[in-house]
Amino acid sequence: MFKLNKFAFILIFVITILIVVIALIIKSDNAFISNKTTISNISPDFSRSNSSEEEGSTLPSSAITISLVGDCTLGTDDKFDPSTNFTSLLKQNNNNYAYFFKNVAEIFKNDDYTTANLETTFTKTNVKSPKLFNFKGDPNYAQILNDGYIEGVNIDNNHIMDFMGNGLKDTKDALTAKGIDYFGLGSVVLKDIKGHKFAFLGYSGVEEDDSFNENSIKTMKMDINKLKEEGYIVIINIHWGQESQYYPNDTQKRIGHMAIDWGADLIVGHHPHVIEGIELYKGKFICYSLGNFCFGGNSNPPDQDSFIFQIKFSFLGDDFTSNQARVIPCSVSSINSKNDYCPTPLVSSKKESLLEKINKLSFNLKNKITDQFISVE
Numbered sequence: 001m002f003k004l005n006k007f008a009f010i011l012i013f014v015i016t017i018l019i020v021v022i023a024l025i026i027k028s029d030n031a032f033i034s035n036k037t038t039i040s041n042i043s044p045d046f047s048r049s050n051s052s053e054e055e056g057s058t059l060p061s062s063a064i065t066i067s068l069v070g071d072c073t074l075g076t077d078d079k080f081d082p083s084t085n086f087t088s089l090l091k092q093n094n095n096n097y098a099y100f101f102k103n104v105a106e107i108f109k110n111d112d113y114t115t116a117n118l119e120t121t122f123t124k125t126n127v128k129s130p131k132l133f134n135f136k137g138d139p140n141y142a143q144i145l146n147d148g149y150i151e152g153v154n155i156d157n158n159h160i161m162d163f164m165g166n167g168l169k170d171t172k173d174a175l176t177a178k179g180i181d182y183f184g185l186g187s188v189v190l191k192d193i194k195g196h197k198f199a200f201l202g203y204s205g206v207e208e209d210d211s212f213n214e215n216s217i218k219t220m221k222m223d224i225n226k227l228k229e230e231g232y233i234v235i236i237n238i239h240w241g242q243e244s245q246y247y248p249n250d251t252q253k254r255i256g257h258m259a260i261d262w263g264a265d266l267i268v269g270h271h272p273h274v275i276e277g278i279e280l281y282k283g284k285f286i287c288y289s290l291g292n293f294c295f296g297g298n299s300n301p302p303d304q305d306s307f308i309f310q311i312k313f314s315f316l317g318d319d320f321t322s323n324q325a326r327v328i329p330c331s332v333s334s335i336n337s338k339n340d341y342c343p344t345p346l347v348s349s350k351k352e353s354l355l356e357k358i359n360k361l362s363f364n365l366k367n368k369i370t371d372q373f374i375s376v377e
Helices: 002-040 047-056 086-092 105-109 139-147 164-177 214-229 250-262 348-361
Strands: 061-073 113-118 152-154 181-183 189-193 196-204 233-239 266-270 278-281 284-287 292-295 305-316 319-331
Touching (some): 139 164, 164 181, 181 189, 196 214, 214 233, 214 250, 233 250, 284 305, 284 319
Parallel strands (some): 061 113, 061 292, 113 152, 152 181, 196 233, 266 284
Antiparallel strands (some): 061 305, 278 284
């Protein structure tokens, strides 16, 4: 009896101990689960670390300024008066190539890239195309562009073939020898400017009836699409329109709008030999005609108005954010009585008068164009 009671006592004791241990284990597990639930429901405060992270990863901002000018005929036609033509002014200034752009060189020096429409050939050949005017300058005249801080030129226009295929080849060789980029006639200039990709293209579609070559339109569309897929800012020069007309025709407007629709970021035009207005279309600028600039094609043009169009592209990191534009009113000559082939910025009332003229010719601008940068907004 005693042994049985002793056995029962031990059994009860062991069972009691087991119950206590199991109870402690269950309590510990519940506490752990409760603690995990509490932690997961707390919203972490990353305000301090986020602030530090943002300060450490601030994206760099940058701005790139491009200057664009119109017709530059750095040469002459052999029928012109040798006492007043382009070559004579070079001789009068001791063959100093820097003479022609001396009044605008500082502007071009301080931008990031400058382009012009090269309305001439650089050649010594005398085999001409059958036409009214045939322009050429000595191949060494390409140095004029260097001294004027003009880095790139459009060669797709109605004078680049004035001296046939040899004249074209000589012109390209002269430009290459001086390190001048050229675009148009199938050539495209691709530039890395401050780490951003820019493409410069040129097209000419001037026909006898002032229409536009449809093949040029097809080529333009393909070129733009390809370059936009590759991430380029696309800037296009187009030789178009009608001479001496201050307003773009319907063909110019149609093509300009199509090019923007396809992805072009800026359109500038030339050929009319006078300025035409500026349009803002879908946030992009179309300068229908920049007019003449350093123009050896006329010793005393009846309209000496010109301007430099400058556009500023802004970036945050690698991303384009906005563009701004301005015009710098100029005359093709530094004197009023004749053309001395020395384009010069206007000042005072003459500057204001030309700004007023440009705004009257322009349309769809959200802000009045001035010689200070304005936003498209």
